[in-house]
Amino acid sequence: MSDQALSADTEAVLLLCGRFGGERQEPFPPLSTREYGTLAKWLNLRGLRPADLMTEAGREHLADLHEAKLEPQRLEFLLGRGTAMALALERWSRGGIWIISRGDSEFPKRLKHHLKHGAPPLLYGAGDRTLLDRGGLAIIGSRNASDGALELTREVAAQCAREGLGVVSGGARGVDAAAMQGATEAGSYAIGVLASDLLKASVNRQNRLGLQEGRLVLVSPFYPESGFNVGNAMGRNKHIYTLSDRALVIDSDLGRGGTWEGALEDLRQQWVPLYVRTPGDGSGNAALIEKGGMAFDFSVGGGETLTEFFNRSPSGFERPAEPEVQRAIELPETDETAVAGAPDSLPPSGGERHQESLPAVAAPAVDSTTLPDSAPTSGASLATPSMDASKPPLDMYQDFLSKLTQALERETLTEDQVAKQLGLEKAQARTWLKKAVDSKRAEKLTRPVRYSLRKQSSLFG
Known part of the structure; x- marks a missing residue:
């Protein structure tokens, strides 16, 4: 696929969860993120990997699958969509689209850390995928922002570039486009998280230079040819926040809209520190500060750097540490508590959490597709070395x-x-x-x- 073939696990996950364009006529829908999380835990309990389901021996295990809506007939049908997948891959490859799944070492560690089983099974993208682990400042705001708001957005993005910081945004018109433009034109990198039309965006002349020079990566958890819909636009918000180190809301309406809902979700989940332009044009800016956001009154060119501004902010947040490279423990989706013995925040880079003290039955299930960077992703090794598939x-x-x-x-x-x-x-x-x-x-x-x-x-x- 594009510059790298699909791993055996990713091929299986794509068959199970991917959309190829003709699903309306098919008897069974692809698995949702939640359904795939259930299947991944089921596989893990049996020492299996997604790629095992591509073999006759692996499919025999499906007879023991009793989860609601995951009947074996549905999985057999989805795994048999090889022709439809091949045709879709051919279309996407012409646009330089690549695909990674949660089991691939390139899958962003921030997403797995923050979202756990809510992390998307698949990510589609174009550009340098290594940018996804570099973080940056998420800049968020209205599609219909004022000229003043757009100018400030470009200035802040350019300041990020001068300080070696990247920009994460949603790829839509308005604030999103201004943020990505300001960063790339000033020589920095940008991460665009798209809710629709990834394939079109990947061949857009405006994006091609940044993609080719390695300064822009476009990514989406959704079908690369999907058109815009409100559900996807709202759903991608969490990916913007969780790929960043901090977030800045330029303007927000009060009580409605994607910017407002996304900011509230970040405040509830405490993924990253949230800053809000003060004063701003949006009717919701002051309300977001009342709910826990921090005032962003930074003056570009005022003698202070963004890094200095963030370090002196009254939030109590220090500069976020890089997510650790580890086999992450993923909690059940209904359990929001921390893993026993784990710190509340990310440890310094390279730190690990140990699970030896967890009792065998009480330990939360590990997603079989969450692997350390060194784990093989080819079909040659279908189980991790420590697993005995029978015992x-x-x-x-x-x-x-x-x-x-x-x-x-x-x-x-x-x-x-x-x-x-x-x-x-x-x-x-x-x-x-x-x-x-x-x-x-x-x-x-x-x-x-x-x-x-x-x-x-x-x-x-």
């Missing part, structure tokens, strides 16, 4: 039985209570509880539904 599921189930015995000796428990007490996802708890009942090692009671030890027996009797 971990059995070992974990036996550990589950042991812990379930201890829990049920005290009281009967519902499925939700078992999942919570043992640190499991509900789907996994349901699967193992059914297995325990079928093997007569536990008893399912009704009215209400709950589980207990079998009478006059034990789980191992």
Whole structure:
């Protein structure tokens, strides 16, 4: 694909999650980000990788898949779309489009750190993909910004260039375009996160020079030929924030619009420090500051650098450390708590979090597509070296039985209570509880539904 062939895992993920243009006539839709996250955890529990599903032996495991909406027939159909994928790849390659998945070493570490299972399964892009890990200042604002706002945007972007900082923006007209133009014209780099029309943007004459010179990278989690829709425009906001080190809102409407919603999400999630132009033209600027944003009253050419301004800001944020190169632990999507023993913020570059102290059953599932940079991505190695594809599921189930015995000796428990007490996802708890009942090692009671030890027996009797 473009300058690099797809890895075996990425090919499988593209078949499962990608869109190729004819989905309206097909019986099954591609997997959503959430559905793929569920499948990735299921694969990991069995010591499998996405590429395994391309083999006959790997597909035999699908008979054990009991997740809602992930019926084997649907996955078999999606994995059989090779012809449609080949035709789409041919179209995209002419525009220089490349594709990476969460298992590839080039996948941005910031996205995996901040979004965990919410990180997109696939990223489509054009340009130098190594820019995606360099961070920068996200500059965000209205498509219909005033001339004054656009001029300030270009000045701030040019100041970023003078200080060796990159710019991250959304690639739309208005503030986005002014930010990217100001950065690239001043000799810096820019990251454009697009909600639509990546293929068109990649061949646009205005972008070609920056792409060819390695100063611009365009990226999107969406189908490269998709047209504009509001849902995608709102959905890409989190990728703009999480690819950056800091964010600056030039102007925002009050209570509506993508700029407002994206800024609120960043304030809630605390991905990166949020600055808001003060005073600004937007009716929502002051409200964003009241909600936790920081005043951006920086004067370009006033004798102070942007770096100095950010360092003296009252936010308490220090310059963000580079995301660590590690096999990231990805929490279940309903669990917003930190991994046990992990710091609240990113450690210094090269730091690692250790998971040896986590009990086998209570440990959150690791996405099988989240790998260290040194992990192979070719089809030659379908499981990580530490995995034995036959043993971990059995070992974990036996550990589950042991812990379930201890829990049920005290009281009967519902499925939700078992999942919570043992640190499991509900789907996994349901699967193992059914297995325990079928093997007569536990008893399912009704009215209400709950589980207990079998009478006059034990789980191992």
